Amino acid sequence: MDILPQQKKSQVLNKKLSLCLWGMILLILCSCAAEVQKTSLPIIGNRDFVDGDTIYHTIPSFNFVNQDNQAIDKSSFENKIYVADFFFTSCPSICPKMKAQMLRIYHEFENEDRMSIVSHTMDPVRDDVAKLKNYADKLGVSSKRWHFLTGDKDQLHDLADDYFNIVITDPEAPGGYDHSPYFVLVDKKGHVRSKCNGTDKDEVDEFMDDIRLLLNEG
């Protein structure tokens, strides 16, 4: 039963309208705030505290060879930042999409000496140096900017963990491996500073902003 008089009803309605209006203003303000640009990147991963010092997650040392059969280890990226991912040349699922996006990053930063791209194969049995060389050539990219790395399978798969990528040998999976699609941004100290889904164009656009931000960090 309707117990409110007409005047009271219209007051309630007014109140509701004004609440709506304030809600909308708040929403607009929030969305503006969200568009404010980041000024620095966090250090991603677990951290330890030892004697008052903070120990950040750091990429451990590694020894691989690239598509030119050159030995590549951590010192190859001294004073450089790099973007890392995991793939294999015969990967039928997400790798082609990831490589198309990584190619965008490559072209965007083609003349940037302070940055490299590092793609690790998770299938070193099939992906030897010659295979990787052919792959890089067909993609039309230079080993000066983009390393394709192969080496010991356990070392490659273990290192994926440190880059927050999961690699699982699975005979049932397309191509024999299950794996995650993350591009990972590593700074000069070996700390992970950003990551994104390498199959998602919008995420990769934001990731490229993060690369610029890290380059400006010097």
Next chain:
Amino acid sequence: MEQGEGLGKLIPPLANSDYLKQHQNEIACLIRNGISDTIVVNGIEYDIPMEGIKNLSNAEIGNIINFINQAWGNNIAFKSPVEVDRELENCE
């Protein structure tokens, strides 16, 4: 790649691809079993192996072929489930 254009000389195009038009009877087996031979598409050689996708059903493969055949400006005839089944029975 979203427009069926492929990727460099790694992955051949599906849009306006002479290979796709000329090898319609092999596409179903190619999706299931992959291919490691060198193929020539629109005059360019492609030699990176493509893995097959074993866990797709005949019907799923048929749907993919009919999608590809009509996507990105392609206009290749509809393939019936019976044709897809027959081709998949006779894969090499």
